[in-house]
Amino acid sequence: EIVLTQSPGTLSLSPGERATLSCRASQSVSSSYLAWYQQKPGQAPRLLIYGASSRATGIPDRFSGSGSGTDFTLTISRLEPEDFAVYYCQQYGSFRWTFGQGTKVEIK
């Protein structure tokens, strides 16, 4: 099973700042089958990025994903008030699915 480790656990930033979230896999993620989700309290997760770098429908372009192999990054170029939430990475290759433990982006 591929283990995903997200860092940092919590990111304290101000609106307008840039957020950089990391997701590291214990082994290579095939074909960049890596997704990012956003979850706000009391809500279901929302797909942001799939295939490591493709934005899902309706996702603002301030969200971008990059990386390959075992190292992946989600970048939020300028934080908006609605972006403060928990973010999860997920790998979905080879009929095995795992999530990272999450990174909380909180208001500083």
Next chain:
Amino acid sequence: EVQLVESGGGLVQPGGSLRLSCAASGFTFSSYAMHWVRQAPGKGLEYVSAISSNGGSTYYANSVKGRFTISRDNSKNTLYLQMGSLRAEDMAVYYCARDRTGYPLDAFDIWGQGTMVTVSS
């Protein structure tokens, strides 16, 4: 509107059974693979199970294999999760989610609001 609505959650005793349902609307349900994901209170997301668009292939996390059964009725646009031999560690909000494709090989682009399962005596 594309929508998934879960139901069937509730309080069950350890060792008991429960069946969750997920009603789909606003899209061609039979064209998409589907998944169940759960989230224990205050914890992260945990993968549970997947089923292909025609129901011919199913997949389970090791933690639920042999106890849970995923199925679907494409004529009713409904996904199911039959849960048995429930344990305290199965207590969570259970979400159904749509795969981006017909075979469970992609990310999950639509999620339901979740249904809570409480396992307690």
